[in-house]
Amino acid sequence: MTGTLAPGQTIGGRYVVQHYLAEGGMQFVYVAQDTVTDRVVALKTPKNPSAEKRFRRSAIVAAKVNHPNVAKTLDYVEENGATFLVEELIEGEDLKVALLTRTDYVDPYLVAKIFRHLAKGVSAAHHNGVVHRDLKPTNIMVVGGYNVAELKVTDFGIAKMAEAELDEAAEGGDASLSASATALGAIPYMAPEAIDAPETVGLPADVWSIGAIVLHILYGNYPYGSGLRAVGNITKNSPISTPQFVTSNSQFRPLAEEIIELAGRCLQSAPEDRPTADQLVEMCDTLCYTVSDRKLGSVKNYHYDAYGFIRTSGDDVFFHKDSVFGELPKVNESVVFSCYDGGQAPRALPVLKLK
Known part of the structure; x- marks a missing residue:
């Protein structure tokens, strides 16, 4: 399936579609030329009307964040009953595709690099009061494959402002957003409070998700299991045991143990017991890892x-x-x-x- 836009079609009077690029769970993605800035951009449009609210929300919230580890939101267009989100074009793949298709797990050196840059991106969002609420490997873009030359957090479709008082229940907001297939895919990375009381989710939930993502790519398994089976394990704080290979090799054990200990802090059941994203960045800065190609x-x-x-x-x-x-x-x-x-x-x- 290649979406509904044709090459040469102009959106918003300035974005000329070049070609179809990819699709996600809720959207089609195209490469387009911005005729005003002469910049090549990513043009996203929802697959169905139920995703349109996500697009507007993503544009409003993500545009507040400007950091190298966060995908830049450039514009939002409503035209002829359709909605479009314009973002910087990231010439890479999501974390799952880039790293977990040819290997089941990643070595501690690379995990430490990912941990640090992911923490930086989330910290930048939190500085602007933005809670992502949907952090998972498919919402993290990587440039350069196993080199991880760049890492950027993207898809703020169900993000919110931490201090916003949104009466979404009346609108079916959070209910409709969390009931999507996207939410089911994110369960292994959802903090306990995101499962038990979604309306209470705040900044600490993103920190929990970082810990779950990091252990997944280090272990090669979801730290609390997958799908609906993960729900009980997450709420009971009953993670899987560390796979033996992760710490059995003395060459990798010291750094692996540092990562596991730090991720464990992120995965505390009580939100107040987790480090803030800023504190997490400081902790990750002490991790020693190679950056060789x-x-x-x-x-x-x-x-x-x-x-x-x-x-x-x-x-x-x-x-x-x-x-x-x-x-x-x-x-x-x-x-x-x-x-x-x-x-x-x-x-x-x-x-x-x-x-």
């Missing part, structure tokens, strides 16, 4: 069941089994890795097996 390759060989070489488009790269996070790749299996000068040959750390 990630490369793709395949395992060339092993020697003495201890070390081997990774075949790349350039020189072979040395690696030790202890440099692998999670499942050990077999010969000829694909990997993604960072490398640094190891003397006689470049050395890989960390190494992550690809599916």
Whole structure:
């Protein structure tokens, strides 16, 4: 399905549709040219009338936030009974697609980087009194794949102002928004209060969601289970056990344990027991992780069941089994890795097996 807009169609007197790009649960996304600023933008339009309120809300709320880790909202257009949201064009993929389609989990070095930038984006929103309320991997855009050159929080469709006194119950506002398929998809990342009393959700709920997202990408599993089964575990604060591979390797254990401890603070049942987003940023600033570029390759060989070489488009790269996070790749299996000068040959750390 490619939506309803045709290439060359002009919206709002200035946005010329170039081509269809993608679709989400509630919207179609197009690439368009802004003829006023000569800028290429993302043009979003709802799939059905029930999503139109989300679009207007997203434009009003998200436009208040200006930060490198938040997608910029540029314009909102109502034309011929249709609504359109104009955002900066992010030439990347959502976190789920970018990182969790070729691997089930991500190494602590990359998780720490994501944790820090996600906290920064949410902190910027909170500084403007904006509660996102729908944080999940599909609402986080990543540029550069496993390099995570950029990370941006997007889709403020059910966000609200923390101090706003909205009589949404009378309008069917929160009821209709939370009853959508989007809400079901977000359950593994929903704070206890978002499940028990959605009308009370405030800034701490976003912090809880950050903790759940971070543990998901580190563990390769939802920390409280998935779907409706997660509801009871979240309200009882009964998370799954940390997978053994996450902390069994001494090379990764210190940072993994720091991440788990910090995420655990975010996942406290009582909102007042969680750090603020600002405090979370300060805590994440103490995490030590590599920022070297990630490369793709395949395992060339092993020697003495201890070390081997990774075949790349350039020189072979040395690696030790202890440099692998999670499942050990077999010969000829694909990997993604960072490398640094190891003397006689470049050395890989960390190494992550690809599916």
